[in-house]
Amino acid sequence: MLILRKLTFAVPLATTFILAGCKQTPADIQKHLQAQLISAKAGAVIELPEGKFHFDRTLSLTVDKVTLRGKGTDKTILSFAGQKEGAQGLLVKANDFTIEDIAIEDSAGDGLTLQGGTNIIIRRVRAEWTRGANPNNGPYAIYPVECKNLLVEDSVARGAADAGIYVGQSENVVLRRNRAEYNVDGFEVENTENADVYDNVMTHNTGGIGVFNLPNLPRQGGKHVRVYNNQIVDNNTPNFAPKSLGAIYNLPTGTGIYVMAIKDVEIFKNKIQNNNTDNVFLIHFKTGIGDALQTTASSPITQQIFAPEDRRYYGFVQQVYVHDNEISGGGKSPDSRITLLAAMAKAMGGSLTDILYDGLIDPAWGKKENSGQICLQNDGAATFLNFDAANNMKHPITDQKKYSCSLPSLSAVDIPQLNAQK
Amino acid sequence: MMHTTQIKPSPLSRILCAAIFTTTMLLSSCRSSSEVHLFLSEPFPKKLSAWHLYTETRNGLKPNNRVLPYSFRTPLFSDYARKYRFVWMPEGTSAEYREDSVFQLPVGTILSKSFAFPSGDAEKIVETRLLVHTQSGWAALPYIWNDSQTEATLQLVPDPVPIKWSDAKGLHEFAYQIPNVNECKECHDNNRTLLPIGPKARNLGKEQVARWTEVGYLRNAPKEFSEVAVWNKPETGSLEERALAYLDNNCAHCHQPGGTAGYTGVDFRYGHSQPGYCKHPNSAGNMHDLQFDIVPGDPESSILVYRLSSTMPKVMMPQIGRSTVHAEGVALTRDWISSLTARSCSR
Numbered sequence: 001m002l003i004l005r006k007l008t009f010a011v012p013l014a015t016t017f018i019l020a021g022c023k024q025t026p027a028d029i030q031k032h033l034q035a036q037l038i039s040a041k042a043g044a045v046i047e048l049p050e051g052k053f054h055f056d057r058t059l060s061l062t063v064d065k066v067t068l069r070g071k072g073t074d075k076t077i078l079s080f081a082g083q084k085e086g087a088q089g090l091l092v093k094a095n096d097f098t099i100e101d102i103a104i105e106d107s108a109g110d111g112l113t114l115q116g117g118t119n120i121i122i123r124r125v126r127a128e129w130t131r132g133a134n135p136n137n138g139p140y141a142i143y144p145v146e147c148k149n150l151l152v153e154d155s156v157a158r159g160a161a162d163a164g165i166y167v168g169q170s171e172n173v174v175l176r177r178n179r180a181e182y183n184v185d186g187f188e189v190e191n192t193e194n195a196d197v198y199d200n201v202m203t204h205n206t207g208g209i210g211v212f213n214l215p216n217l218p219r220q221g222g223k224h225v226r227v228y229n230n231q232i233v234d235n236n237t238p239n240f241a242p243k244s245l246g247a248i249y250n251l252p253t254g255t256g257i258y259v260m261a262i263k264d265v266e267i268f269k270n271k272i273q274n275n276n277t278d279n280v281f282l283i284h285f286k287t288g289i290g291d292a293l294q295t296t297a298s299s300p301i302t303q304q305i306f307a308p309e310d311r312r313y314y315g316f317v318q319q320v321y322v323h324d325n326e327i328s329g330g331g332k333s334p335d336s337r338i339t340l341l342a343a344m345a346k347a348m349g350g351s352l353t354d355i356l357y358d359g360l361i362d363p364a365w366g367k368k369e370n371s372g373q374i375c376l377q378n379d380g381a382a383t384f385l386n387f388d389a390a391n392n393m394k395h396p397i398t399d400q401k402k403y404s405c406s407l408p409s410l411s412a413v414d415i416p417q418l419n420a421q422k
Numbered sequence: 423m424m425h426t427t428q429i430k431p432s433p434l435s436r437i438l439c440a441a442i443f444t445t446t447m448l449l450s451s452c453r454s455s456s457e458v459h460l461f462l463s464e465p466f467p468k469k470l471s472a473w474h475l476y477t478e479t480r481n482g483l484k485p486n487n488r489v490l491p492y493s494f495r496t497p498l499f500s501d502y503a504r505k506y507r508f509v510w511m512p513e514g515t516s517a518e519y520r521e522d523s524v525f526q527l528p529v530g531t532i533l534s535k536s537f538a539f540p541s542g543d544a545e546k547i548v549e550t551r552l553l554v555h556t557q558s559g560w561a562a563l564p565y566i567w568n569d570s571q572t573e574a575t576l577q578l579v580p581d582p583v584p585i586k587w588s589d590a591k592g593l594h595e596f597a598y599q600i601p602n603v604n605e606c607k608e609c610h611d612n613n614r615t616l617l618p619i620g621p622k623a624r625n626l627g628k629e630q631v632a633r634w635t636e637v638g639y640l641r642n643a644p645k646e647f648s649e650v651a652v653w654n655k656p657e658t659g660s661l662e663e664r665a666l667a668y669l670d671n672n673c674a675h676c677h678q679p680g681g682t683a684g685y686t687g688v689d690f691r692y693g694h695s696q697p698g699y700c701k702h703p704n705s706a707g708n709m710h711d712l713q714f715d716i717v718p719g720d721p722e723s724s725i726l727v728y729r730l731s732s733t734m735p736k737v738m739m740p741q742i743g744r745s746t747v748h749a750e751g752v753a754l755t756r757d758w759i760s761s762l763t764a765r766s767c768s769r
Contacts, residue, residue: 027581034579038603058742060604062614085599087741093607093614108735115682116614138736145685169685216687216701218679243711247702 026054037061037068045069048102052077058086064095070102073126073156080107081130087138088113089127092120100124106131107138111157114144121417122152129159133182135242137161141183145169146219151417153177161241162248163188164205167195169219172415175200184241184248185210186232191222196413198229206239207255208232208275212288213262214247215313223264226410232256232272232279239337247289252277252335261285263319266410271326277341278352279330279382280322282374284360285315287340287389316362318372321407322355327382330354344387353383359397360389375405458486458510460530462556470550470565470574475508475534480571483508483536483547490637494625496653496667498675499748501585501598503537504545509621510534511639517621519631519643522693524618531555533618539598540587548583549600550574553610553618560616562606578603596745605742613680624650624692625671650692653754665758666695668751672740688715698726700767719764721756730755 024032033053036046042065050071055078061068068090070076080089087109090099095118103126104111111127114120127141141157144150147170157164157180164180166188167173173195179202180186186202187209189195195211202208209232213222235256241248251258254276259265260283272279331352334345345352357374365371376384386397459474461467478484485491489510497505511517515528527533536550552563565574566583580600587594601608610616623631627649634640650667651659659667670692676683677690686703689696698715703725717723729739730752738744 031579031581034602034604038578057599058605060602060608062604062607083735084597085735085742085745086605087736091604091608093611115685218685218687243713 026056029053030055030057030059034059037063037066040066042066048076048078050075052079054079054081055089056080056082056084058083058088058091060086060088060091060093061097062093064097066094066096067098067100068102069098069100072101073103073124076101077103077105079105081105083108088143091115092117095119097121098123102126103128104141105129109138110140110143111138111160112142113140114147114150116146117144117150118148119416120144120147120150122150122155124154126156127158127160127164128156132159133184133237133240134159135161135240139163140166141180142166143168148172149415149417150174151176151415156180157186158182160184163210166190167192169217170195172413174413174415174418179203180205180208182237184237184239184251186235188212189222189225190214191217191219193222193224194413195225197225197227200230202230202232203234204237205235206237206241206253207251208235208257208272210251210258210260211262211265212258212260213285213313215285215310215315220310220312222262224410225262225264226266226268226412227257228266228268228270230270232270232275234274236274236276236333239335250289250338252281252338252341254278254333254335255281256330257281258283258288259317259320260288261313261315261317263317264410265320266407267320267322268324272330272354273326274329274332276333277331277335277338278354278356279327280355282317282320282355282357284317284358284389285313287358287360316360316372317358318362318365318374319407320373321375321377321409322379323375323377323406325379325382327354327379331356331383340389344393347393348385353385353398355379355382355384357384357386357403358389359386370403370405373405373407374403375407376400376403377406456486458489458532460512460532461554462530463558464561466554466561466563466576468576470552470576473532473552475510475532479547479573481544482506486510488513488637489534490634490639492621492626492630492634494620494671495627495650495658496625496664496671498619498672499744499751500537501596501744501746502594502748503539503548503598506536506538506547507620508532508534509634509639516639516641517634519623519640521623521647523622525621525623525640527555527618527621529555529557533621535620539585540589547571547574548585548598549580551601551606553616560610560618562603562610562616564600564603564606566600591749594746599742599745601742608682608742609675609740611682612678619675623647625667654750661754661758661761665754666690666692666697668754669695669697672751676740699762700765714767716759716762717767718762719760721759723767724759727752727756727759 040063045067048070089104089107089111092114098121100123129137137159139162141160142165145168150173152175155178160183163185164183168190171193175197177199181204184206186205189211211225236254239253243249256272256275256279258281334341334352336342361372384400388395476483489508510532512530518526533553536547538545538547547567550565554561566577566580567574579602582597582599585598631643635643651663653664653668669690674690677688688698701715712725715725721727732738
């Protein structure tokens with residue numbers, strides 16, 4: 001009934017973005033499109049024709065219920081090469097926004113930024129830096145932050161100096177059928193609650209995907225993330241993040257999936273293969289920023305930063321269920337740049353395991369075995385190492401049996417956009 | 423209900439008038455031909471003159487009746503533009519004093535801010551931005567002036583304006599970027615509500631708060647409250663007070679809870695400051711291999727100084743609203759960071 005009603009009343013106001021002949025300069029087109037975005041009314045559908053359009057400042061939208069639609073990710077291209085003003089390509093602060101069949105290239109900073117929106121659809125969007133992996137590229141290709149009910153599907157992200165497809169400080173998120181390659185991180189799910197990440201391809205990044213919480217951000221307590229049916233393979237592009245990006249600079253080249261400082265994560269039915277440092281990395285916040293911590297441990301001020309004063313923050317990883325994945329070929333050539341991993345690899349004869357766990361547990365959990373509830377089941381012939389970070393690797397554990405357990409399956413994320421498609 | 427129906431020319435507007443006109447012309451020129459016209463819904467007038475905010479525009483803006491000029495102790499830097507601010511409220515209305523934020527301004531309030539640059543021996547107004555408090559919230563309206571300074575026209579997406587003048591510091595030449603309507607919101611937005619930024623007691627100061635009260639534009643203002651330091655007047659505050667006042671008025675509109683950069687966790691509001699001592703920038707952009715927002719005692723290692731010193735789109739702060747570097751503001755920030763007790767954030 002709901003759907004029927006929608007069909008009856010949802011008559012979109014189609015506004016076609018017409019290019020009057022070939023006389024328009026890029027400046028005219030930029031001005032025209034920005035004016036359309038400002039003047040758009042709720043329900044507007046702004047259609048962009050085929051072509052490559054050049055912009056030298058951020059395009060932005062703040063009107064709710066607008067659809068921006070092109071003719072395809074290789075046909076309608078918004079190019080921000082040589083951008084002079086604004087850090088983003090397209091900046092959207094609006095609810096009920098849909099963007100589809102458009103490419104965003106070579107923005108100065110992030111490609112597509114969505115801030116504080118509810119009911120967002122990003123569909124068949126390509127966000128890319130065309131020169132390939134480069135530290136001067138923008139940090140994020142697709143960057144929704146503080147959003148609620150978000151769908152990113154059938155999209156492509158390439159070249160981001162931090163993450164290709166990022167979701168931060170958001171809730172109720174579905175990322176599916178996307179492709180992320182040649183980014184530092186393929187995907188990041190940061191400080192986010194209720195996310196489903198499935199049917200994606202993450203390859204040729206430094207790391208395939210990170211699921212984690214960071215301190216000192218307004219929204220804390222990210223949890224409940226499912227990562228399934230993805231191909232997380234051959235993520236061995238040397239880390240090209242600038243040092244200033246903090247944790248990501250310390251992301252080991254050759255990471256499949258890393259899970260840091262978060263609970264309730266289920267990783268299943270993925271193909272996680274041939275990531276040269278490790279296929280699965282389960283860690284405390286301190287391990288994640290490892291080298292930085294090691295070089296600064298003596299400084300009281302960094303104790304404060306790395307053991308942050310943010311009292312809401314909890315750095316432990318717990319309740320992670322890794323099951324029914326095809327995991328193989330990981331850890332063959334670990335990143336020697338990261339002191340901790342290099343030392344470990346040396347001790348182990350040059351290579352690491354498929355699954356690496358730092359074994360850090362909160363004493364408050366009690367003395368029972370595997371109190372962090374890291375459960376590994378039916379992951380092919382995956383090799384495993386708990387490297388006992390708390391005791392400087394004195395008591396490593398390679399026997400997976402201690403971690404052979406199961407956790408209740410997490411529920412699927414339900415967002416209105418999925419129901420609309422049923 | 424008490425309110426003044428006629429505003430006496432403020433000292434500032436008297437000086438403006440006196441400077442521009444002879445005494446004989448003063449009486450007639452400073453009297454308006456008609457009152458301010460208020461428009462509370464779209465379509466807003468295409469011409470600025472329709473608002474009747476000024477009685478004269480060719481030799482500086484001369485305010486109409488009840489249009490009150492005001493200024494800030496420590497303003498936002500905008501490419502060295504000279505700024506002329508005015509406020510008008512409908513008769514019988516007034517703003518409610520707020521201690522720590524922008525006054526509660528009544529529906530019908532018009533705030534106007536004009537940006538001028540030197541041009542030969544005189545100066546030219548480039549744009550006038552209106553913020554109008556309508557029933558459905560604040561509207562941001564950018565008007566762009568013609569060369570002859572007789573009229574300004576509403577433009578949703580204004581073109582950049584080439585600016586060129588010389589002074590003791592040398593030649594200033596750049597493309598002045600006028601924010602489009604959406605870019606107005608980037609600074610004026612809090613939790614997706616467009617709000618004024620400027621009219622706060624601490625930045626107006628006691629004299630102007632008294633003036634607003636006197637003309638009936640402000641109610642319940644105390645006589646005593648704390649003013650922010652004037653950023654470039656050492657007699658008004660310590661180095662730290664002046665630097666924090668500068669950061670408050672140049673950064674806090676975005677960097678506060680609910681602001682455009684609220685998600686970064688950095689807060690520059692005066693008295694609430696969390697400006698990022700030894701803080702990693704988290705998901706901010708490439709900052710030249712610098713790792714911390716502020717390294718106490720070490721301005722060259724502080725991202726804050728690096729970003730204030732840049733005009734590259736991805737690096738510069740604020741992200742919009744300037745095309746040049748505010749050398750004096752950077753120097754103040756640098757001096758302040760140098761003055762902090764040195765401590766190592768790393769190594």
